[in-house]
Amino acid sequence: MKSIKAALIDATLNTVETLVGHLPDPAPDPLRNAREFIGKPYPRVDGRLKVTGQARYATEHPIAGMTHAVVVHSSIAKGKISHLDTQAAESVPGVLAVMTHRNAPRMKTPETASLFNPVAGSNTSVPVMQSADITWNGEAVAVVVAETLELANYAAGLVGIRYEEEPAALSLEAEKGNATIPTLVVTQSPEVNIGDAKAALAVAPVVSDQEYETPWQNQHAMEPHASIAAWMGKDQLLVYDSTQSPPGVQHNLARMFDLKPEQVRVVTEFVGGAFGGKVAAWSNVPLAAAAARLVGRPVKLALSRAGVSMVVGGRTLTQQRVALGATLDGKLTAMIHTGYGMRTTKDVWAEQYTFPIRHLYASPNIHVLQKVVRLDRVQNSYMRAPGETPGSFALESAMDELAHKLGLDPVELRMRNEPDKDPTHGTYFSSRHLREAYALAAGKFGWDPQRPEPGTQREGDWLIGTGVATAFYPVQQLPVTIKARITADGHVEVSTSSIEMGVGLATVQTQHIAERFGVPYERARYLHGDTDLPMSQASGGSAATSSVGAAIHAAADKLTEKLLKLAQRNKQSVLRGVKRKNVELRAGGLYRLDQPAVGESYEQLLGASGQAFVEAEGSVPASALVLNMKTSMASYGAHFCEVRVHARTRQVQVRRFMSAFDCGRIMNPQTARSQIVGGIIMGIGMALMEEAVYDERTGRLMTPSLGEYHVPVHADVPEFEVYFLDEPDPVMPMGTKPVGEVSIVGTAAAVANAVFQATGIRVRHLPITADKLL
């Protein structure tokens, strides 16, 4: 009999299936090989605005009567505010209000966005400034609003607070004994058991069994989280917000302020980077709206850099065990991946670090188990390829360790364990070209399968090493609705509320529109970033291009029908009497398939009917379930890197990085390359420098600025080569697969593996700083 817990998990998974169960259309998209606009390196549609300083980010919308807000953060992790002295701050001329739990407008408790509740729009379900309770060190305890930013900043320093402190859980290591098993890891079970991995490991001729640790990391998008909130009367709220999800923020604010979603408009023209940190609203957004209500004027609230790292959750720290058993010829017989990440009291976001091992290698025996440890910290959250990133560090380091023990080329070890079916779901791959990616990148890199022993290659004072790792990121689909409109002057405009955070979505969709509707590039337009437009959920999961693309495809099908109907009504039309399956959108109009020259342009069709435009909506539902689908769908890549480590100072530099990717069809090689390079560089940051340090006695963040939390700068960047196989996936819209996140996956392991080859020292606890190489 199944345990109650297992039954509960099954029931939940079934609900997920019925809620959003969705199979991609198995009919291949005719555009998957189209080449007129798709696949070309068009410059970004917003390039000119961005290089001239005209692109407007959240706080750059001038509104009359603007005021400025500054947040005061708690200095304890858990307890209560026992005493508040706001008088000094309030007495500063120009200060309009000091908002605390005593006078903040009533706000309902936010709901955490999830697959079950995607529009909830909050990253946590912690009440915002509604009581004296403190749940993490850095939580917002007061907001000072003043006529100028300088006055608000000054007065924020005058707010006096005393706390009654309670014991807090602050160390993952210390709390591990109280770890629990989460109900779900994203949409999957936290536990997988295939065969008997423990028994198989015990008898495996060659074993690597090690623990790996990754630290807490911050997204640190260059634009700090920021909003402008303005009330129009009592019940209309306008918010300019730096978010990945205008509709999420809209619904979150509507819920918290007891409004209908229509009463809240959220506008996001440009987002200055996000990397998962802006998927849903953090407390700064409702606080801006509350402060605006309190002072009766528009409020601008931009978190400070320190505020971002205190109010916005980063990537959980992890402790992972990966144990691999293999035969002497390098066939995996056992794979075990278990570990710990954090959760908070209110919310469980179990980061999916065991996803790579579930899908990358064939093994008859697999055991996976994820646990979470409750900590009194800011809610852990999404950061570029959540789960796959820390998980791949452990798994791909372990594969390297195993290859070393076997005396086998690590590339060859991976090739010997390529599965022909999804190892945990038993499904076939829609497309998987990892072998080709390895072959291509290995050739370009000049990979030597018989590398010298670790620690033996030297150039002057520098030790040289090379390393490889596999990249992987699963396909997801976001809920998207778009509106497509063809106008009588032959233009096509597509609009949706989802945003452009720099990934190139607006550019590639403009290319897509031109291709799908057969219009010149200049006649295609993509409007985005406003909840007044049709609702699309958060941009994330590397799924925006294909999800928006699928919705545009759906709308184009409807428009084909609508245009054909117009033609049927027109006695003169050459398309009269032609069947739906015999027409297509092409060359700026509707044309017969059997006689390609016969058809009518959009101008003719709409002109004859006297209509200014014809429009249709297209939608696709959410599906984070693709790994449960009939086919197993993911992007793959092969990373090769070369590092040098200074023999005496132990400084590590990445010298060369070369990768090849199977990311399906590439819409725009230039913007795709930018995303891939960006992800790899963030991965190099993860490997060598990124680490948020908390004082485990107080929960205080010790790395609140970019002076302590280091991110890669120009000088850290190696020589790059990036290759795309550009093979269309047979079932995905336009043949595309995820591009945004796949490249950070495996990067840290590739660097760590190269450092091992350079020095003979295996670092299993990121980041790889000089002290760990002494």
Added chain:
Amino acid sequence: MTTTFPINPPAPAALLLPEPGPVTLHVNGQSIALTIAPWTTLLDALREHAHLSGTKKGCDHGQCGACTVLMNGTRINSCLSLAVMHQDDEITTIEGLAHGDELHPLQQAFIDHDAFQCGYCTPGQLCSAVGLLSEGHARTAEEIRELMSGNICRCAAYPHIVSAIQEVMHAQPLRP
């Protein structure tokens, strides 16, 4: 368990706050008259008072370079400088790099090389690159990387920024 944290001393009764006063800045060839308190940074004066929001705030601590502007042709972090100190200086911001519709060669090169993604660090990278070229110290990609390292790009468009700068640098006559 009760822990007492020191309460900040109450503000003195007759608090001497810096009074707003007239400050004139010369930005992109125009004089801008502002009434601002002397503790206003050049960055906040530009963004919040002069409504020139092309210059960005990434950290307010001199750690990211998003706020880079040119002061008499020299690149500076505008968040680390007070506006009132610059009344005799010629300030150039991202809004002042192009001549009408004609982009500065670096702006065009940034578009051509896809030297940005979100675009938030871009004004700072561009102003910094203009400063770098006029300094004339950088010749190689490695030198560009070293001398542009004060400008963080979290989207990590770094290799493309360097190739854009290289293209413009090589199109220009080398300085002695």
